[in-house]
Amino acid sequence: MNVRTAKLIAFALVVAAAALRLPERVMLLAASAQAENQITIANNKFEPQTITVVEGATVTWVNKEGLHTVNADDGSFTSKALNAGDNFSHQFAKAGKYPFHCTFHGSKGGHKMSGTVVVVKKK
Ligand SMILES: [Cu+2]
Numbered sequence: 001m002n003v004r005t006a007k008l009i010a011f012a013l014v015v016a017a018a019a020l021r022l023p024e025r026v027m028l029l030a031a032s033a034q035a036e037n038q039i040t041i042a043n044n045k046f047e048p049q050t051i052t053v054v055e056g057a058t059v060t061w062v063n064k065e066g067l068h069t070v071n072a073d074d075g076s077f078t079s080k081a082l083n084a085g086d087n088f089s090h091q092f093a094k095a096g097k098y099p100f101h102c103t104f105h106g107s108k109g110g111h112k113m114s115g116t117v118v119v120v121k122k123k
Contacts, residue, residue, distance in 0.1 A: 039115065041068050041082070044105045046115035053092060055122050060089040073099040073108040092119040 037057050040047045042064040053059060061070045063082040070079040070088050076098065079088035092098065098117040099110060106113030 038062055040064055041066070041070075041102075044068075044102075044113050046100075046102075046113065049115045050118060051115070052118040052120060055095050055119055056091070056093060057119070058089050058091040059117055060087055062087050068102045068104060068113070070100055071103050073101060092117060095119045095121045 037051070037053050037059050039051055039059060039061045041061055044066065046061070051059060061079070061082070063084055063086050065084045068082050070077070070082070070090075072078065077090040077100075081104075082088055096119055098119065099108070099114065100117065101107055101111070101114035104113075110116075
């Protein structure tokens with residue numbers, strides 16, 4: 001083949017590769033949007049410790065290791081004991097501050113393994 005044909009083929013391959021990668025990028029975008037309302041559980045900590053979400057949002061706790069619980073200090077939500085790989089989700093309908101803790105490694109009032117979900121009104 002001549003140089004011109006080779007260049008055309010190379011160009012077509014680049015376009016095809018870019019087109020094939022598109023669904024992967026869309027999935028990455030979707031994943032990062034979801035991660036916004038996510039709290040990771042690892043090393044006997046909630047990460048982030050404080051999360052701010054909008055009314056109606058669902059927060060998901062993802063347990064990466066150990067045995068933990070997610071209990072609202074006021075009892076408005078309680079998870080079962082979560083093993084590594086388990087998730088827990090709760091939807092927050094009303095604006096307010098929702099402190100929570102792990103019953104095994106923390107306690108009410110922000111002691112040790114604990115965190116806060118701050119729910120703000122929709123604009
Ligand atoms: Cu714990």
